[in-house]
Amino acid sequence: MVSDSGGTVLDAVGLRKVFGEAVAVDDVSFTVGAGECLAIVGESGSGKSTVARMLLGLEAPDAGRLTVCGRERAARRRVPSAERRRRAREIQIVFQDPYASLDRLQRVGDVVETALALHFPSSAAERRSRATELLESVGLASRHAELRPAQLSGGQRQRVAIARALAVEPRVLVLDEAVAALDVSIQAQILNLLADIRERREIAYVFISHDLAVVRQISDRALVMRAGRVVEQGPTEGLLANPREEYTRQLRAAVPGPGWRPARRTSAV
Numbered sequence: 001m002v003s004d005s006g007g008t009v010l011d012a013v014g015l016r017k018v019f020g021e022a023v024a025v026d027d028v029s030f031t032v033g034a035g036e037c038l039a040i041v042g043e044s045g046s047g048k049s050t051v052a053r054m055l056l057g058l059e060a061p062d063a064g065r066l067t068v069c070g071r072e073r074a075a076r077r078r079v080p081s082a083e084r085r086r087r088a089r090e091i092q093i094v095f096q097d098p099y100a101s102l103d104r105l106q107r108v109g110d111v112v113e114t115a116l117a118l119h120f121p122s123s124a125a126e127r128r129s130r131a132t133e134l135l136e137s138v139g140l141a142s143r144h145a146e147l148r149p150a151q152l153s154g155g156q157r158q159r160v161a162i163a164r165a166l167a168v169e170p171r172v173l174v175l176d177e178a179v180a181a182l183d184v185s186i187q188a189q190i191l192n193l194l195a196d197i198r199e200r201r202e203i204a205y206v207f208i209s210h211d212l213a214v215v216r217q218i219s220d221r222a223l224v225m226r227a228g229r230v231v232e233q234g235p236t237e238g239l240l241a242n243p244r245e246e247y248t249r250q251l252r253a254a255v256p257g258p259g260w261r262p263a264r265r266t267s268a269v
């Protein structure tokens with residue numbers, strides 16, 4: 001679903017990030033419309049996660065301009081907490097490994113309630129009921145609210161991470177290899193869930209992936225990165241059907257056929 005009723009939610013112009021001698025991101029520009037899904041694809045080390053981290057304000061660009069929901073992000077080292085909360089309501093992220101970003105000791109219900117408490121004044125009863133609704137909206141039952149992350153499957157944990165991100169009602173959700181560690185059938189369930197969420201809410205996705213088969217399913221437009229630079233970008237279907245660049249053709253050729261299972265990339269917990 002593409003909707004531009006709310007205009008442009010992300011506008012990146014000439015983003016650059018250097019780590020020591022290494023140029024991780026170089027002159028990267030793109031826009032994302034309200035409710036749109038932009039995929040950022042490329043092999044490992046191409047700079048995708050660094051772009052994600054700049055979108056979230058976790059890294060400051062060394063050059064370029066980033067406008068989120070109409071407000072230009074000043075590249076400040078210290079962001080006051082009220083400003084951080086406002087930014088969080090604009091853009092949220094779900095990582096590849098939700099286990100690493102969830103508090104192991106917290107009940108799943110509390111994970112979502114904590115996000116709600118941080119952003120919206122409400123009573124404990126209201127928070128509990130909203131958390132139950134959010135967990136239901138990602139396909140988890142109320143009994144899951146009582147469990148801790150270790151008691152859930154990988155797919156269920158990813159659902160919790162999505163519910164926590166949605167609790168804040170962001171305009172943009174960045175999904176950084178969010179289905180890469182899941183088995184193919186669970187991957188398909190999470191992709192369907194993400195598509196449903198986009199049908200129900202006007203939320204834009206930046207879907208970061210090395211997997212063109214997945215990107216083809218979920219995104220409206222795709223941007224291909226190599227060695228920190230944009231190789232090409234355009235509507236996903238056209239770009240994958242008729243890539244202009246040899247690099248995109250190579251990535252496309254690497255798309256696995258039926259029966260292929262994704263390699264688990266990290267098992268950090």
Ligand SMILES: Nc1ncnc2c1ncn2[C@@H]1O[C@H](COP(=O)(O)OP(=O)(O)OP(=O)(O)O)[C@@H](O)[C@H]1O
Pocket residue numbers: 019022023024042043044045046047048049050051210
């Ligand atoms: N904090 C850092 N310090 C030094 N170098 C970094 C840092 N973060 C990223 N890099 C380097 O920047 C380049 C881009 O990394 P990045 O993680 O953005 O790529 P990626 O496309 O997301 O790859 P992957 O999918 O493997 O995470 C790589 O060469 C990486 O080693």
